[in-house]
Amino acid sequence: MSQRHDLLVELGTEELPPKALKGLSESFTNSFVNSLEQARLNYTSVESYATPRRLAVLVKGVEARQADEVVEKRGPAIQAAFAPDGSPTRAAEGWARGLGIDVADAERLVTDKGEWLLYNATVPGKGIEELVQGFIDTAVKQLPIPKAMRWGSGSHQFIRPLHTLTVLLDSKVLPAELFGVQSDNKVNGHRFHHPEQLTLTQAADYADVLTSGHVVASFAQRREAIREAVVALAKTENAVPVWDEDLIDEVASLVEFPVALAAGFDESFLAVPKEALIYTMKDDQRYFPLVDQQGELLPRFIFITNIESRDPQQVISGNEKVVRPRLADAQFFFETDKKTKLSERLNKLDSVLFQKELGSIGDKARRMEATARFIADELKADKDAAARAGLLAKADLVSSMVMEFPEVQGVMGMHYARHDGESETVAQAIEAHYRPRYAGDELPNSLEGCAVALADKLDTLAGIFGIGQTPSGDRDPFGLRRAAIGMLRILVEKELPLDLVTLVRSAVANYGSVIKNPDEVTDNVVDFLLGRFRAWYQDQAISVDVIQAVLARRPTVALDFDRRVKAVAEFRTNPQAEALAAANKRVSNILAKSDEQLGPVQPDLLVESAEKALYDVLNGLKDKVSAAAVNGDYAGALSALATLRAPVDEFFDSVMVNADDDAVRRNRLSLLDALRNEFLKVADISLLQS
Incomplete structure (x- = not known):
């Protein structure tokens, strides 16, 4: 060894x-x-x-x-390596010379394709x-x-x-x-x-x-030391730190010997919305803000220093002096912004470009107003509040606070709306319209918030698809994939029974003549949205063939799509699933080869006992399956259809589909078509892999 x-x-x-x-x-x-x-x-x-x-x-x-390595060095073919008199040719001698051997030292490699000179060279390890x-x-x-x-x-x-x-x-x-x-x-x-x-x-x-040498070399250990120090110090303050995993990473990347200290700021700054103060402390100063047990911001924070000072109070005072002007800036921006109502900022949005072919942010706000009203009406929500929130949702983009701290957009819109006397429904919908911002983020709490969030994402999708700038490869400058996943999450997790075609058509229509081919754009956006289901479900460990089985039916109500996928995924665990999937595949292939017009099954043309039995069982299930499918109980529908395993097996074992009698043959094809249509009420399970 x-x-x-x-x-x-x-x-x-x-x-x-x-x-x-x-x-x-x-x-x-x-x-x-x-x-x-x-x-x-x-x-x-x-x-x-x-x-x-x-x-x-x-x-x-x-x-x-x-370790030394043995490498096969193949030389010229035997017929090229030796002359008729058996002496080595120049080709053979040159090959041997390059390896530092004589031709006589070479072995022979014999294969069914010929014979060659061979030398097993030992390459010494380095x-x-x-x-x-x-x-x-x-x-x-x-x-x-x-x-x-x-x-x-x-x-x-x-x-x-x-x-x-x-x-x-x-x-x-x-x-x-x-x-x-x-x-x-x-x-x-x-x-x-x-x-x-x-x-x-x-x-x-x-x-x-x-x-x-006062260096914690391990990034992971230093990171954990920072977390533990912040938790321990926060406990002495009877507070809870505002955690941010990226912030911990960044602080761990700034210090070699972390020391945690607590400091404070003037309570008067608490009149500023806490989100702005938290952003200032975290992103500008790399501090850990502290909140009380109810989540209210305290005038205290924890910071990590790279030195163990003999006089820590000097370090604390220094950081308090540094943060004060930053908090004062936030306070100034807030007080200044309150002097102008959100509704009075709408004109400024007309000078902020959304996209050169799609107009300004002001144009987008007016489209969001219309789309949010339409969606709220579909949801039987407060359509006036949703429309108002849609119109004002982007107004804080031209406020001093958001222009200085872009990450608080939406949040500041909520605070300014409250100050302006807008309803709480409108204020909360303004804040919620960016949600979900990232994977795992919270969704809007209200139906009005959902309406505005959907309107924002729909407007972007419809507009960018409308001018042909669809995502390609890794390029997605407008975040359309994120917007699509956000839409699907809202529709599914909030259980909103909205049709994607209806939603997209509404957003496309609000662009008017800007979008030249509205029907094509609508289809493309809906296909894009349905396509995002694949990535979403794969993250949930649902196999691709289950997703494809549902996609084949193209259900355009996202909630309905989700219920079908969950039902098919559960059905796959049924002992009958594999045989029924194979049978559906066989049925699909048989029907694909037939170009005959098929009608209802004629019971008097059923000859064999197996086809009569299949017809009777199928007929007895139809109402149950239809009722389950209509109510979105796709698991119940597939559970009922699983009982067809035995009669389907018996049919294929006993019945010749392509009977000599044309009428009997067509009737049997109609029976198979009826069988397949029952499954298609849920998904095309012929696409399931064994």
């Missing part, structure tokens, strides 16, 4: 971009793993390290040398000392660098200037070079707490040595 070792590689840099650090670290580690596997070097485990000033990987239990430079070069080349920079007088380009390169195999420094920096066993400690370099005597001691 080959001796195992520990290999450490660290790139010591200037401060890396915090939002990129996690991805850089994952890429660096994955590249090393791939290089090791491609080089056929076994290892026990891989540990990834990343701080603002370093990327590192520690490979434990790695083999120091590749040591990790020879390979590690290639590993480093590959890993660096594959890093997802947002923007490279050049430093000093050299021509090197990297994400940040490189200061150290540490490459250790156990205690031995392996020779390597990167951007003119030679490998060593030195690493940088904390910039302030341990500015002197640290010396590594063993690769495996990397994390412990850095800990002694």
Whole structure:
């Protein structure tokens, strides 16, 4: 067994971009793993390290040398390798010379296609000392660098200037070079707490040595330490931190030795909507806001510092001074915005472009007003409130607060609507119209909010499809896929029995003459929406063939589509499902080959007992299946149809469909057509795979 070792590689840099650090670290580690596997070097485990000033990987239990490899080297064909007198030709001698052997040392490879000279060459394995430079070069080349920079007088380009390169195999420094920096066993400690370099005597001691230098090397451990420190400190404040996983990642990417401290701000700022204050603290300052047990914002926050100060109050005071002007800005914007009503901002929306062929945001607002009214009417909701919310939904985009902090759009519209005296229904619908913003986000709470959210997404879909700018590949600049999934979630999860064709047609009509081919655009948008069901259900581990079975029927009520999919997925677990799917496939193939006009089954033309039995059972089920399908109980419909297994099997075992008598043949085809139509009330189960 080959001796195992520990290999450490660290790139010591200037401060890396915090939002990129996690991805850089994952890429660096994955590249090393791939290089090791491609080089056929076994290892026990891989540990990834990343701080603002370093990327590192520690490979434990790695083999120091590749195993020798036997490689077949095929030479010329025998007839080309030897002259008639048996002497080797120039071709054979040249091949042998290139391998460092005599022609006489070669073996012969005999196959059914001929005979060739063959030499099994042993390629000696390379040591990790020879390979590690290639590993480093590959890993660096594959890093997802947002923007490279050049430093000093050299021509090197990297994400940040490189200061150290540490490459250790156990205690031995392996020779390597990167951007003119030679490998060593030195690493940088904390910039302030341990500015002197640290010396590594063993690769495996990397994390412990850095800990002694006030650096928590592991990104995951540093992240968890931040979470625990914030939770513990929040408890002493009798508060709950406002969590944001991306914020924790970013803070962990900004510090090497996290220390949590609590600070406060003037209570007068609490008059500003909490969402704006929270955004200011989180996104501008990377602070963790605190709320009470009821979710109300407190004038306190927690921040993470990169130093353990002897006088933490100085650090706290400094952060309180820094955040105050930011909160004051938010307060100023809020007070200024309140002087102008949302309805008075509508004219400004006419100067904000939505899309050059589709007009302004003002045009979009008026279309949303009409579409939201139509949808609310369909839902028997307050259509006037929905229309008003649709018209005002985008008005906060031209407010000072939203122009400064775009992430609070919609939320500020809700607060301004309340201040203006709009109804609570209108205010909440304005806030809800962006929902769901992302996977797993909450949906609008009210029917009016659903109407406005649907109107917004429908307007974008109809307009962008109307000018032919549909998503292609990874390109989706208007977020149409997200809008489509959001629509489907609202319709299904809120159980809204709305037809997609009706909805899209309404949105398309509101564009008037801007959309030249309304029927075609309507069909294309509906197809796009139905197509998004596939991705949605696959995320729920529902197989593709189940989705295709329902898509074949093209039900355009999203809620109905969902119920069919769930029913077919459940039906697949039925012991009768596989045989009935196969039978439906057989029926489909038989009917596809027939071009005869089929009518109702004629009972007096049924001859065989098996076809009579199938007809009787089918006839007895029709009303039950139809009633279940009409009520959306597709599981009940398929459960009833599952009882057809035995008579269907008996029919195909005993009955010749293509009878000599034309009338009997047509009648049997009609019976199969009737059988298939019962299943098609739910889905085309002939598409289910066994």
